[in-house]
Amino acid sequence: MDIFDTFLNAEVMRRSFPMLLKGLWITLQLGISSIIAGLLLGLALAMARLYAVAPLRFLTRVYIDIFRSIPLLVLLIIVYYALPFLGIRLSPFMSAMSALTLVSGAYTAEIFRAGIEAIPKGQFEASAALGLNGRQTMADVILPQAVRVVIPPLTNNSINVIKDTALASVVAMPDLLKQATQAQALSANPTPLIGAALIYLAFLWPLVALVSRMERRFAARRR
């Protein structure tokens, strides 16, 4: 048996491919819904972190620090295995999405905050002098400028969320990795694992390359 028969067995790959595709679909659903929920949570946290009354600002900072410190796998296992003791029983998908969103929201909040703080004070002053209220200033003046600055780090964070979806396989989520390990067990051959790895690469490599390009462009423009 040569190395190709072991790791890139065409027959095994052909048989397990439908399973991998099913897993990929769930991975993408989980990743994209967590990214979107994390963006919304992050924006709300960033606003609270910057503009809320002092006690709420403090609590937001505590939240952000906690969820940036806790290992995602630990959080996921707590949500899935510990919360049921409190009567909170979430499906594997909801457990994974909650954990991913809670953590992604914390990182996204810091990204938005940095983006907003990078906008010169004069932009806030000009908006205030024109009579725009706080919400209008954010929506029409500050965020449109901040978003340009934060697109590379936000994309980076999204890549991390999609990679982290693989952790969901430990709570019995039939995601790409879980399907691959099951296919491997069925066929007694590691080819499906290699297939899964290649699929992750095919999706994420272009995104990584895109971020590098954007960062180079932004750096060039700033000079």
Next chain:
Amino acid sequence: MTFVSIRNLRKYYGPFEALKGIDLDVAKGEVVCVIGPSGSGKSTLIRCINRLEDFSDDSRISVDGIPVATGRALAKVRAEVGMVFQSFNLFPHLTVRENVMLAPRRVRSTSRADAARQADVLLDRVGIASQADKYPDHLSGGQQQRVAIARALAMEPQVMLFDEPTSALDPEMVGEVLDVMRDLARTGVTMIVVTHEMGFAAQVADRVIFMDGGQIVEQGPPAQVLSNPSEPRTRNFLSSVLNH
């Protein structure tokens, strides 16, 4: 008729008293130029009028009878007070026309078409109608400052505040901005101008105010304050500026 009324205006930066109890009344249609050395509090003074700077609780400012407070009352004052900054502060992600349109659209709920029409009239008035579709970064400093004036005028303010509007400009662009301001003064808009342009103050101002150390040291018609000042501090300042 008093339009802007300032009573006992005090402003502290920590223990430092930047404004030491200023009293000032500006009449409707009056053009007031505020001069003085840097650090004298003149910028702080006009930034208090629309409360970009907070001020001491026992100070009173009102514009057109509306007290400059917080919340909704402040929004009302800000809608009546236009401001032009030293560093222009145009919105870089919007075109020149969109810069002028934004506040009427959002604050006054003017329709897009009406706001665009009004913007084009204003841009024509400040002499940059042809640049309306460009972004601010593609304009010279003088052009940017004229857009900023048009943007402030779009809210049809009763008072215009100018915070050293020509200080960040290359010398050859100062004239075009002052010309626009001179035209504006003729239309009867109340103007309070912090400036180092003594020629402009002499020609256009109804009253010149000399500030130093957070206080008004001397004020009066330009012929008096600029040509025949009674206070030694004013004389010192003027001689240092004019012999420069």
